[in-house]
Amino acid sequence: MKKSLYILIGTAILSFWLQSCSPDDPPAPEEGPTQLSLEIPDNWPKPNLLAENQLTVEGVALGRKLFYDKMLSGNGTQACADCHNQGAGFTDVQKKFSTGSEGLVGTRNAMPLFNLNWSHGYFWDGRQPTLESLIQEPMEAHNEMNLEIETAVTRLQDDPEYPALFQKAFPGQGITTTTLRFAIAQFLRTIISGGDTKWDQYFAANRLNPEKLMTAQEARGYLAFISEEKGDCFHCHNPLSPLLNNTSDREFANNGLDAQPDSGRIKATGNPNDLGKFKTPSLRNLSFTGPYMHDGRFETLDQVLEHYNSGFKYSATIDAVLIKHADKDNNYAPIPRLTQQDKDDIIAFLKLLDDETMLTNPKWSKP
Template sequence: MRNKLFLLTALVLGIVACRHTATEPGPRAYQLDIPSGLPEMPVPADNPLTEEGVALGRKLFYDPILSGNQTMSCASCHKQEFAFTDGGKAFSFGIDGKLGTRNAMPLFNLGYQRGFFWDGGAADIESQVVGPIQNPVEMHADLAIVLGRLNAHSEYPTLFEKAFGTRTISSVLLMKAIAQFERTIVSGNSKWDKYLRGEATLTDAESRGRIVYEDEDKGDCTHCHSIGSTFSDFEYRNNGLDSVSADAGRALITFLATDSGKFKTPSLRNIALTAPYMHDGRFQTLEECVEHYNSGLQHARNLDPSLRNKVKNRLSTQQKSDLVAFLHTLTDYELISNPKFAKP
């Protein structure tokens, strides 16, 4: 009898064990779709992309629960149709109606970047997440209150359990989830990319513009916005907007006077969608940006070496419009229409 009982128990235990592994597969790996022309994206070992984590991050990205008075989400200032910028605004309003001091940055190909915000103040995507949530001129929330709301929510504890194996929502997991979603926003299907793959042809103006872009005596854009890949080196540079910058830029982070007025080189991908331009949104059009580099460079003491001694007015009217035509080929319409990045 005892032996029989023992066998039975073992059998039951065996079944339970099998069931256990069958019903809890854990989060599934998310396959990043990197278009040809972009490199492999580095993903931190302690925050691998998972289907459940990405889906959770996307829900959080669009959820106003993260702001102080629950009226604004990340997407309020990072709108998909404008390559995740704030649609024509130089500065964005926060929940209290206060204006920020810098232009909302586009969100795509973030996994290739090293520092976040215009001055690189945020060390990684995860750490960046809590900045806007707490900033008084942005979402102005107390993180402890936000975590309280999430932990008391009818869905979030279950979603965090699926993504991270725990129902207890911490700031670290909140940061990880949103960072996972943000890493999946990849842009590499512009007309330019399709042209390289033999799927599209450039117009004459676009082809001429590409030559101006690379010509060292003309556009000379490639020192900072190397052609192809991410269209930026993501370094910090003073691009001669002002002889003395009102915004200390990178120097706010490094405390080095030599970094004064330096800002992160933005990607030129989707640039036609992200007006206005520069850290303070001072230029409304791409034509104004091109004109700045053609004739408007100011001699800041730490003006970037590649912008020193530039011949003024070296671009003809034709060359300027060709250059702008080329910049328009960098727009990725799949980025702004992809339902994977839209509000769930």
């Protein structure tokens, strides 16, 4: 009897010891959306993601459906995708300004929607700090989709499909202004352009001298692009950054479009030094994203280059990089430095940045 007792106690102690030191039992798998990792090319900077809006397979799929759904306009005739067309690099096809669902015309050129994870301010003046905060504005603007976001939520709640899709993407949160904005933002965050272009291939193969892999004209264009004396483009569009636009000190710049600028980043910051400053766009996919500038004033890349060559205008907030090419004895008028051949060469180089796969990638097309 005593022996049995000892065995029992000994076994109990041993069992207790074995269990007490074992790692915690893995929790039962929770039902919920599937986490999604962004497909970011090698050597790209860290993306600016919103911690509260983790990307999921279900959230991105929902956002994609919403992006293409005309239900999100007041009269049901317009979706986000109508002014941000995949085939045009998610811009409005060759339009200076877009026409809203009620036929009203906007005042800014529809911005391309790719590589948005690397911005620090959205819209041409950077007035929205996150993608998630951006969504509401074009939805509600009278000259865009003209639908109060609360009305959009009600419509989605009454829809036969959306409640279940929101439940999958945002379990227990329902359809709210927040989950609506978060879903579309999740989809937009997945649109990444880069890595597959000829430029990316050349740069990966020979970072010191990528021009050695280009045609003669492309190489001349690249060297003019990075030349202080010729294009001098690289201060704002640094080719060492895969985004091909500055995301820090020159993320917003006054590139001399107007002698008396009356808008720009100042509307977001109130800082007089931001008068006339607008977002420095990426130079990727320029073949598809014209017309150019915040007001779409230039129809061709040749016109853009001629602006930087002979057309920029002095104002107190003009970027110093342009002042280098201005005549201080002549009211800082431009000193032309580019020949037609230089411009043609630079444009040939810029075409290396076209990512045609983005235009047809089924991940971002209408579901």
